[in-house]
């Protein structure tokens with residue numbers, strides 16, 4: 001730190017620290033290195049997986065500093081916040097400078113010509129060459145300003161000054177994208193829902209396992225999988241109807257890569273499968289009396305005589321070595337005047353320990369196909385697309401446009417001739433400027449440099 | 453037609469090898485004849501490669517599973533070779549510095565050679581891969597990768613031909629500027645590639661960014677090049693430093709492209725060529 005630096009007030013020193021490009025260079029590389037760590041350590045696995053891979057102590061370390069969900073760890077977010085602060089402060093610092101350069105009075109500029117890059121003489125007095133010089137300059141560069149310099153006339157023109165703002169467009173776009181990610185994090189949610197064909201749902205299961213009412217409902221009218229000749233699936237397709245206030249309001253078709261949206265919530269085709277629709281079971285009492293029941297899935301079935309039954313869970317196929325291979329269901333049963341009791345039901349003819357006075361045997365399993373939808377609400381996504389567009393536009397401005405300034409000075413060269421000098425300046429792309437100057441010189445009647 | 457296309461690809465691979473050798477001879481013997489031969493052979497390889505890609509596209513339509521030939525590792529390697537050849541030849545036309553070919557054209561050859569070790573069968577697309585955004589994603593990414601590949605070739609040439617000894621010589625300055633230009637092209641296209649990839653991911657599964665290893669590595673590559681560009685703008689890094697940086701950046705590109713598939717797992721596992 002220089003002497004000068006040490007004497008500055010602390011606030012100013014913090015400001016300078018955040019305004020430095022050294023810091024951004026460091027932060028960009030730091031983010032890169034940390035991101036690498038995140039791709040080497042598996043993310044968001046269960047604790048057991050980490051213990052297996054890194055041992056007990058390793059797992060304690062990993063979970064303590066959040067390496068198992070690195071990209072959402074507070075310190076990772078903090079580094080991004082530092083980058084954002086860096087970006088904002090750096091931009092504020094430079095913006096006033098850029099504005100000053102951009103807003104300079106052209107007449108003042110004309111009065112401060114740079115060192116000439118080319119010079120040659122033309123026939124005719126300076127006054128008679130001035131108009132042509134101005135025309136060429138304005139055609140190739142832009143509108144001109146004029147100043148006098150020790151009896152000589154200086155013409156000044158510039159183009160592309162606006163391109164100095166390209167950097168700000170890029171940097172703003174980075175902030176807009178970060179803002180979009182934040183908005184999505186705070187106000188958005190994601191979840192899923194499985195809808196059996198023909199059924200209607202009015203809530204989804206969030207990623208954290210909680211149920212969330214949608215405020216409207218969604219009916220799956222049809223689900224279809226089509227296949228290629230070789231048997232690979234080629235398309236999953238769900239036809240759905242959105243129902244709001246009891247009335248069907250919108251029909252949509254969901255295929256992979258083509259989601260549907262209703263009230264800002266997006267629904268994506270993501271999976272499909274078979275689920276239980278109903279089950280026929282025999283209820284066998286201790287005296288051997290049998291009663292056939294049809295139990296529908298996902299509801300409490302009211303049975304004749306006041307009893308109630310529900311299927312709590314089921315598996316299409318459970319293998320238990322030589323003992324059993326078939327469906328298993330867990331049934332909750334309550335007599336008209338009794339406590340609910342859980343029973344495990346198997347196919348008939350198996351010897352299994354019983355958990356109560358009654359016995360249930362599975363007679364028939366009826367399944368139905370369902371379509372699995374991913375559900376997403378993200379109010380930040382538009383920030384992302386706007387930010388991305390700005391970024392690409394900003395890149396083109398920042399990389400492919402430059403601020404070029406050109407001066408022409410016309411002075412008397414004696415014997416009725418004019419001495420013409422050309423100077424130029426640019427903030428980047430010197431080769432482009434050199435080409436512009438040689439073109440100017442060519443059109444103004446200057447020969448190759450040797451002619452001097 | 454598929455078989456014919458594959459035969460052309462084999463021929464193209466060895467044509468790139470021949471071109472590489474000719475460029476090396478041109479460099480070693482400073483002979484114009486080798487230079488012209490090398491350029492001619494490279495143009496021929498590019499033309500044949502273009503034909504093979506078009507035929508493959510047509511063939512997939514005739515099989516009733518039509519899709520643009522950018523859907524798996526094999527097809528991406530072929531396209532990568534194509535983009536390297538295109539970007540290199542543009543630079544050759546602009547600068548007539550054929551020594552660059554000794555460094556760039558072998559990359560096209562290696563890419564094709566790797567492709568030949570994979571199964572070339574045209575396969576139908578999984579539902580998730582049927583998207584125009586995916587096509588835009590692959591094209592922009594690979595053009596970007598090719599920009600970085602050529603900049604690395606230029607960087608290697610800068611170091612191998614000893615430009616660092618006299619960084620102010622016209623040749624060193626031209627090379628330095630070319631490294632910068634190709635990095636800029638690569639950077640813009642990589643950005644466009646990441647953006648189109650996000651749009652695709654968002655329409656396929658509802659998240660524009662999920663930190664899967666491939667995405668993360670493309671971001672890492674992007675961050676490395678962003679810091680390279682800033683060091684150039686602000687600290688005036690040039691010459692040898694740019695050359696080294698372009699090689700480091702390209703190492704990140706290679707890891708994003710191959711390393712992630714081979715060593716890490718994630719959403720993009722479709723691209724393993726299996």
Ligand code: HEM
Nearest residue numbers: 019020021024083086087090167170174395398399678685
């Ligand atoms: C996060 C991603 C970032 C990207 C993609 C990015 C991109 C760019 C680009 C494209 C330029 C080109 C400017 C030109 O050609 O004139 C640039 C310049 C610059 N960037 Fe960044 N930048 C980023 C972050 C930052 C940060 C965090 C800082 C903080 C200080 C910063 C400071 C600068 C400065 C000072 C310049 C030079 C401006 C000038 O030429 O006047 N950048 N940046």
